[in-house]
Amino acid sequence: GLSLEASPSQLKHVMQVIDEEPEWITYDRWNAFLPEGEVNVAVGYQEVVGKLLPKYGGPDALKQWKRLMSELAPMSDALYNSPPFCA
Numbered sequence: 403g404l405s406l407e408a409s410p411s412q413l414k415h416v417m418q419v420i421d422e423e424p425e426w427i428t429y430d431r432w433n434a435f436l437p438e439g440e441v442n443v444a445v446g447y448q449e450v451v452g453k454l455l456p457k458y459g460g461p462d463a464l465k466q467w468k469r470l471m472s473e474l475a476p477m478s479d480a481l482y483n484s485p486p487f488c489a
Contacts, residue, residue: 408482455467
């Protein structure tokens with residue numbers, strides 16, 4: 403997110419370089435429009451795993467989700483632990 407001081411967002415880095423810090427609007431929910439209808443869930447792992455996947459995913463949705471998260475973990479770690487692009 404952009405509201406975090408140490409954000410991987412390139413936009414956040416630009417704002418820091420030009421010494422501008424707008425009021426970032428944070429949120430705790432998001433909407434998704436699926437063929438089955440509109441879904442509104444809390445932001446975060448538990449809501450996705452506990453509510454979204456069981457209702458709208460297939461029988462192996464949780465397994466697929468965990469595999470995806472496992473594959474993304476090294477890239478996420480690298481991104482979050484890299485210096486800002488403008489440093």
